[in-house]
Amino acid sequence: MSDITKQSLTELVVNIKDKKLSSTEVTKAFIDRSEKSKELNAYITEDFTSALDKAKKFDQKPNLDLKLPGIPMAVKDLFCTKDVKTTAGSKILNNFVPTYESTVTDNIWREGAILLGKLNCDEFAMGSSNETSFFGNVQNPIDKDLVPGGSSGGSASAVAGQLTPITIGTDTGGSIRQPASFTGTVGLKPTYGSCSRYGIVAFASSLDQAGPMAQNVKDCALLQEVISTYDPKDSTSIDFKRNQYSKELTNNIKGKKIGIPKEYRVDGMPKEIEDLWQKGIQFVKDCGAETIDISLPHTSYALPTYYIVAPAEASSNLARYDGVKYGFRAKGENLIDMYEKTRSEGFGAEVQRRIMIGTYVLSSGYYDAYYLKAQKVRKLIKNDFDEAYKKVDAILTPSTPSSAFKIGEKTNDPVSMYLNDIFTVPVNLAGLPGISIPAGHDSKGYPLGLQIIGKAFDEQNILNIAFAMEEKINFKNKITDWWIK
Amino acid sequence: MSIDLKTIKHISKLSRISVDEKKAEKLAGDLNSIFDFIEKLNELKTDNVEPLTSVAETTLKLRPDEVKSKDIREQIIKNSPQDNEDYFVVPKVIE
Numbered sequence: 046m047s048d049i050t051k052q053s054l055t056e057l058v059v060n061i062k063d064k065k066l067s068s069t070e071v072t073k074a075f076i077d078r079s080e081k082s083k084e085l086n087a088y089i090t091e092d093f094t095s096a097l098d099k100a101k102k103f104d105q106k107p108n109l110d111l112k113l114p115g116i117p118m119a120v121k122d123l124f125c126t127k128d129v130k131t132t133a134g135s136k137i138l139n140n141f142v143p144t145y146e147s148t149v150t151d152n153i154w155r156e157g158a159i160l161l162g163k164l165n166c167d168e169f170a171m172g173s174s175n176e177t178s179f180f181g182n183v184q185n186p187i188d189k190d191l192v193p194g195g196s197s198g199g200s201a202s203a204v205a206g207q208l209t210p211i212t213i214g215t216d217t218g219g220s221i222r223q224p225a226s227f228t229g230t231v232g233l234k235p236t237y238g239s240c241s242r243y244g245i246v247a248f249a250s251s252l253d254q255a256g257p258m259a260q261n262v263k264d265c266a267l268l269q270e271v272i273s274t275y276d277p278k279d280s281t282s283i284d285f286k287r288n289q290y291s292k293e294l295t296n297n298i299k300g301k302k303i304g305i306p307k308e309y310r311v312d313g314m315p316k317e318i319e320d321l322w323q324k325g326i327q328f329v330k331d332c333g334a335e336t337i338d339i340s341l342p343h344t345s346y347a348l349p350t351y352y353i354v355a356p357a358e359a360s361s362n363l364a365r366y367d368g369v370k371y372g373f374r375a376k377g378e379n380l381i382d383m384y385e386k387t388r389s390e391g392f393g394a395e396v397q398r399r400i401m402i403g404t405y406v407l408s409s410g411y412y413d414a415y416y417l418k419a420q421k422v423r424k425l426i427k428n429d430f431d432e433a434y435k436k437v438d439a440i441l442t443p444s445t446p447s448s449a450f451k452i453g454e455k456t457n458d459p460v461s462m463y464l465n466d467i468f469t470v471p472v473n474l475a476g477l478p479g480i481s482i483p484a485g486h487d488s489k490g491y492p493l494g495l496q497i498i499g500k501a502f503d504e505q506n507i508l509n510i511a512f513a514m515e516e517k518i519n520f521k522n523k524i525t526d527w528w529i530k
Numbered sequence: 531m532s533i534d535l536k537t538i539k540h541i542s543k544l545s546r547i548s549v550d551e552k553k554a555e556k557l558a559g560d561l562n563s564i565f566d567f568i569e570k571l572n573e574l575k576t577d578n579v580e581p582l583t584s585v586a587e588t589t590l591k592l593r594p595d596e597v598k599s600k601d602i603r604e605q606i607i608k609n610s611p612q613d614n615e616d617y618f619v620v621p622k623v624i625e
Contacts, residue, residue: 144605238586251584277593281586349568360545367546369618371609380623385548397547398560401538404545405561418571420581425574427582459560460567476585501585 049074050207054116054264055291057210061107061114068107068115071210072100072159075117079161079208084528085184087203089122090130090163099159111157112271119209121200122163123170124150124255125244129160133246134168134178134196137366137373137391147244148276149213149255156271161209165199168393169363170220170248172196173465174455177395182452185228186524187491191449194224194465200258201228205522211259211268215245217252218351219445219469222481225258226444226494229483229522231265231511232258234469236501237476238283241276249358250281252351252473262482262512267291269504288505296513299333303510304437308344309468311446317487318443325441325484325495325514332513337437341429346422347471348463353406353419354474359396360403366391398459427475434500439507442468444481444494468496478504482511483520490523533561 049071052060060066076093096117103115125131125143132138146154154160167177175183175198183198185191186206193202197214201224204212214221216234225232233256240255247253257268270291275284305326310319326336368374368387375390377383392400406415433440446467455462472479478501481494495514499507535551538558542549549557603616612619 141609144602144608238588277591280590281584281588283586283588284591343574346571346574349570352564352568353571364546368611369620370606372611374611377621380621381546382548383621384546388546389548392547397545398557398564400545400547401541401557402561402564405533405537405541408541408544415568417581418576420583421576421579422571422574424579424582425576427585458563460563463564463567474585 050078052210053260054211054267057116058114061116062109068100068103068159069097071115072096072117075161075209081529082206082208085186085202085206085208086181087164087183087199087206087208088119088162089132089134089165089180089199092129092160092162096159096161103157103159108157112267113153113156113158116158116210117161118153118158119161119164119203119212120150121166121197121212121214123166123215123246124213125246126150126160126163129163131163131246132180133170134166134180135392135396136179139179139373141372143244145244148241148274148278149245149272152272152274164203164212167196167198168396169246169359170196170215170217171359171395171399173219173223173462175199176452176456177393179393184528185449186528187228187449189527190452191491192227192452194227194449196220197224197258201225201230204228204230204258204260205524211257211264213255213268213272214258215253215255216473217248217355218473219466221256221258222444222469222479222494222496223465225481226483226492227449229492229520230258230260231262231480231482232256233265233269233480233504234472234478235269235273235504236478238281239273239478239502239504241274241279241282243276243278247362249355250362251358252355262508262515263291263294265480266294266508285502290505290508293505294512295509296332296516298329298510298513301334301439301510302437303329303334303336304339304433304440305336306339306341306344306433306440306442308341309442311467314446318446318493321485321493321495322443328514328517329441329510331517334510336441339433339437339440341433341471343422343425343429344471347426347474348467350419350422350426350474351470352402352463353415354423356399356403357407357416358403360400360407363396363400423474426471430475430477438500439510440498442496442498444468444496448487448489448491448493472498477501478507480507480511482515483522484518485520486523492522533558533565
């Protein structure tokens with residue numbers, strides 16, 4: 046069977062179950078294509094030999110009742126994988142080999158999937174372009190020298206470039222949805238507490254969530270079904286009734302009320318984005334849903350709030366990297382000198398910047414003015430959504446204020462880089478689920494995404510809306526394989 | 531508000547990240563532009579607002595106090611940059 050790597054996850058699962066394809070054939074196909082795609086720099090660590098062994102073993106005694114039978118899958122290098130190096134895109138974890146497995150990846154392997162390797166990302170998931178990775182830039186399969194977005198840039202590039210049928214990323218302020226939007230793929234950030242954070246390298250613990258990144262909504266729903274479980278090992282994991290997201294998926298969204306928040310029409314937003322949004326509004330109406338104008342008055346305060354809360358939590362989480370227990374250690378004249386040099390040489394510039402911001406806003410005399418203030422504004426932002434959800438079932442917005450930009454274009458201006466996440470950050474602050482789906486192209490032919498935000502634990506509803514819209518939009522990603530010689 | 535070099539040195543000490551003059555100046559510039567952006571929050575009156583500390587509105591579950599991870603000494607020490615007989619080794623702290 047030709048063009049294995051062009052098949053969706055759902056197609057591959059069916060073909061393996063019908064014994065039209067073996068796990069070995071599928072795994073080999075994705076390894077071959079990954080080998081030819083080194084220029085994308087999507088992988089940090091390849092685990093191909095071991096993947097092939099596992100595929101052969103699967104084929105000897107295939108368990109076809111599993112949800113991901115013999116499916117090869119590369120994952121973001123922020124998930125701890127037992128006995129496979131896990132770097133978080135950082136020099137400081139360059140030699141770290143976990144002795145345990147994250148719950149999310151464990152769930153995936155239990156359903157029969159096979160690890161292909163670990164995918165590039167911004168260092169400690171801090172970035173919106175994958176340019177802060179210690180392991181270098183990732184190329185966007187859409188065009189040469191275009192960023193894939195971030196922080197899950199390697200994941201987005203690998204799915205769009207068909208190096209893996211599907212993948213997982215993490216999303217603290219937009220790190221799944223923004224790269225999905227930049228690469229013409231589907232990315233879901235689940236409700237906070239839906240997927241366990243156990244074994245995920247921590248960035249900002251009150252915001253971090255793992256989620257699927259896929260070629261289409263159905264694949265995305267299937268992986269969400271696998272990764273979302275209650276986990277006693279994560280004290281913020283929530284024990285709620287989870288749907289069979291892929292089985293319950295429907296394009297019937299008649300009568301659903303969809304909110305259109307006026308505050309997302311920001312100054313300087315390109316006309317293309319506004320036009321895309323209007324197109325999206327028409328699509329949901331065509332599907333029989335009703336749109337309602339709503340207000341989320343504190344939207345413009347979300348980014349400043351995020352840039353206090355996230356660095357504060359990061360500065361605390363990253364205190365553990367001291368060169369003593371694991372990871373990189375620099376030489377120092379004494380213990381303190383060793384700490385300071387380890388952290389100065391081991392962390393990249395963006396991570397150091399955020400640790401410093403976080404340390405400052407938590408320091409004596411500034412805690413009330415910054416950190417406490419931000420937590421109060423965070424409450425106002427959440428209240429906005431609570432109020433809106435009295436009137437609507439979901440909210441439709443653009444995913445990002447622009448399409449993908451060139452490598453190097455925004456690296457010298459941290460604030461302009463942060464503005465990328467203007468539409469995604471409020472969702473994390475309120476702990477809600479959000480999905481980005483490809484919805485069109487800009488004048489350069491680069492993909493643009495629309496975001497559907499749901500009520501807490503209402504993943505099924507936003508997946509259904511995305512599924513219905515996907516059918517109407519009929520998006521085709523323009524991948525020319527430019528990087529394959 | 532302006533963050534001066536003295537403040538940068540102070541934060542770098544608290545963060546345990548060594549910073550030379552050149553890096554301190556760059557950081558001061560970056561942090562000032564970020565804090566200018568953050569100042570926007572002061573437009574809002576929040577005196578009577580409860581701070582949001584967690585979006586997950588659940589109470590923590592209780593569980594039996596049982597040891598689950600046993601005999602993992604080797605695993606714990608496995609990734610250490612320097613160790614000796616089950617101890618992490620660090621530069622000398624006592625003269």
